[in-house]
Amino acid sequence: MVVAEVFVFIVTFLIINYFWKQRRFLYLASKIPKSNFDFSLSGILKLFTADSKELFEMSYESFKNSIGTVKTWMGPVLLIIVGNPEDAKIVLTSKDCIEKPNFMKFFGAPESILFGDYGPWHAHRKILNPYFNAQGVKALIPLFNKKTRIFMDVVKEMEGKEEFNIFYYLTSLALETITKVMDFDVNILNLEKVEREGYIHNLREFFKAVSLRIFKTWLHPEIIYQKTQTFKDEQGAMNKSAMKFTREIINNARKKINDVENNNFSHLNNNNNYADAKECVQKNFMNDLINNKLEDKEIFDEVKTILVAAQDTTANSSSSVLLLLAMHKDIQDKVVAELHQIFGKSLDAPFIDQEQLNQLQYMDLVINEAMRLMPVVPIVFRKVNNEVTLSDGCILPKGGNIIIPIYKIHHSKDIWGNDAEQFRPDRFEKENLEKIHPYAFMPFTKGPRMCLGYRYAMTLMKIQLVNFLMRYEVDTSLKFEELEYELNTTLNVCQGYMISIKKRQT
Numbered sequence: 099m100v101v102a103e104v105f106v107f108i109v110t111f112l113i114i115n116y117f118w119k120q121r122r123f124l125y126l127a128s129k130i131p132k133s134n135f136d137f138s139l140s141g142i143l144k145l146f147t148a149d150s151k152e153l154f155e156m157s158y159e160s161f162k163n164s165i166g167t168v169k170t171w172m173g174p175v176l177l178i179i180v181g182n183p184e185d186a187k188i189v190l191t192s193k194d195c196i197e198k199p200n201f202m203k204f205f206g207a208p209e210s211i212l213f214g215d216y217g218p219w220h221a222h223r224k225i226l227n228p229y230f231n232a233q234g235v236k237a238l239i240p241l242f243n244k245k246t247r248i249f250m251d252v253v254k255e256m257e258g259k260e261e262f263n264i265f266y267y268l269t270s271l272a273l274e275t276i277t278k279v280m281d282f283d284v285n286i287l288n289l290e291k292v293e294r295e296g297y298i299h300n301l302r303e304f305f306k307a308v309s310l311r312i313f314k315t316w317l318h319p320e321i322i323y324q325k326t327q328t329f330k331d332e333q334g335a336m337n338k339s340a341m342k343f344t345r346e347i348i349n350n351a352r353k354k355i356n357d358v359e360n361n362n363f364s365h366l367n368n369n370n371n372y373a374d375a376k377e378c379v380q381k382n383f384m385n386d387l388i389n390n391k392l393e394d395k396e397i398f399d400e401v402k403t404i405l406v407a408a409q410d411t412t413a414n415s416s417s418s419v420l421l422l423l424a425m426h427k428d429i430q431d432k433v434v435a436e437l438h439q440i441f442g443k444s445l446d447a448p449f450i451d452q453e454q455l456n457q458l459q460y461m462d463l464v465i466n467e468a469m470r471l472m473p474v475v476p477i478v479f480r481k482v483n484n485e486v487t488l489s490d491g492c493i494l495p496k497g498g499n500i501i502i503p504i505y506k507i508h509h510s511k512d513i514w515g516n517d518a519e520q521f522r523p524d525r526f527e528k529e530n531l532e533k534i535h536p537y538a539f540m541p542f543t544k545g546p547r548m549c550l551g552y553r554y555a556m557t558l559m560k561i562q563l564v565n566f567l568m569r570y571e572v573d574t575s576l577k578f579e580e581l582e583y584e585l586n587t588t589l590n591v592c593q594g595y596m597i598s599i600k601k602r603q604t
């Protein structure tokens with residue numbers, strides 16, 4: 099009897115202590131209006147069984163019509179959805195919201211630039227920046243041209259055939275390119291189609307599993323998660339995809355550095371010259387990571403992250419552009435007219451340089467409009483490390499987690515007008531864009547944690563699109579209003595990016 103009384107006393111004490119310590123957090127949270135998330139029994143049951151398509155629909159529905167900031171409790175996890183551009187700006191530029199929530203560590207790269215806390219993020223961003231700034235990307239243009247040509251030879255197999263998912267081709271190209279930037283060639287485009295698609299499928303399964311875990315908070319504790327099938331799927335998928343290349347890339351880099359140190363350099367350059375070989379290795383991405391004395395785990399996390407960040411995103415965005423152009427032939431014609439003006443009326447694009455890329459003004463509008471309608475990263479997360487006050491006086495409590503709903507902001511009729519669901523590239527003309535809040539369009543987000551690879555992505559996408567659209571007329575039977583999406587960390591079209599291609603008449 100006494101034992102029971104002591105037990106009740108301790109539990110009561112712990113509960114009161116918890117609420118006392120959390121009183122400010124809970125008070126501020128209580129002031130934020132609720133989202134429309136369906137907390138009825140059927141709503142909760144639906145969340146239990148939701149797949150990534152239902153997850154996207156449920157989360158979008160829950161805050162689609164809210165104007166300001168709203169909240170959702172996912173068990174003990176507070177999610178605050180900051181849906182207006184001015185407040186998104188406050189969050190994304192605040193030093194108190196620079197870190198990502200703890201559940202982002204589920205992606206398995208806690209020491210990386212993408213998911214790491216301030217320390218590793220800041221150090222890694224400094225190391226990687228030179229490879230992705232204007233000069234760094236300019237130096238990569240010849241590589242982008244070369245890899246795109248290989249891709250054009252491979253995609254030829256689909257000429258004049260039925261509709262196919264262009265994403266599988268573009269993602270192979272994106273992977274080949276980024277591994278080469280890391281001084282390692284995976285030659286995935288040369289693999290058999292089945293093998294290529296298998297790798298990509300595995301990576302997507304990994305993202306799917308982690309996205310589901312983030313929203314299903316009962317899967318957060320490792321002890322529960324590791325017993326689930328989702329965990330087994332996630333591990334299997336990751337081991338078969340990015341892990342495989344990550345190890346090989348690091349081993350390859352280490353070997354090259356050792357070879358130069360041991361004067362064994364003849365296979366590293368054509369001139370058989372030690373100084374050249376040394377310079378070539380020193381100017382290298384992987385060398386920088388290794389020589390900055392990062393821990394093995396940090397290097398591993400970083401390589402894996404960059405592989406993933408550079409691949410799915412760029413391929414998805416280019417696929418969206420092609421799909422939308424296939425749906426809107428008048429706009430496709432205008433893009434091609436611009437290409438003919440710059441490059442002449444040939445079927446094969448020349449090697450494209452920076453100056454020509456700068457002339458692609460209409461294509462810029464088209465890419466922006468495609469990334470507005472189909473932003474590949476539809477939400478981003480931040481953690482509140484210290485209280486932050488929004489434009490309407492709402493205070494974000496320390497310990498809360500923020501969602502910036504990029505997809506919702508990009509589709510808001512209040513911002514983009516009643517035709518927000520239509521593909522209209524001219525809304526990105528300078529005089530139209532001036533009327534829109536700068537944080538109403540942010541496919542790469544903004545602020546200090548903005549995408550490091552945005553110049554890289556835009557440059558590679560343009561080179562791919564020029565080559566593809568000069569040679570092929572693109573068609574599809576899909577309709578924009580019928581597209582369905584699934585949230586696999588990135589936003590993917592459930593039906594696939596199905597297009598058919600035929601050679602242009604010159």
Ligand code: HEM
Binds near residue numbers: 408556
């Ligand atoms: C169209 C293609 C791309 C899109 C739409 C995109 C989008 C994004 C977004 C929205 C973020 C912010 C995530 C967040 O705040 O949580 C991000 C971060 C990042 N992206 Fe990209 N990305 C693309 C391509 C690339 C490429 C090609 C690379 C590398 C080569 C890259 C590397 C990164 C890195 C390293 C970060 C983390 C930046 C930081 O936290 O400081 N991305 N990207």
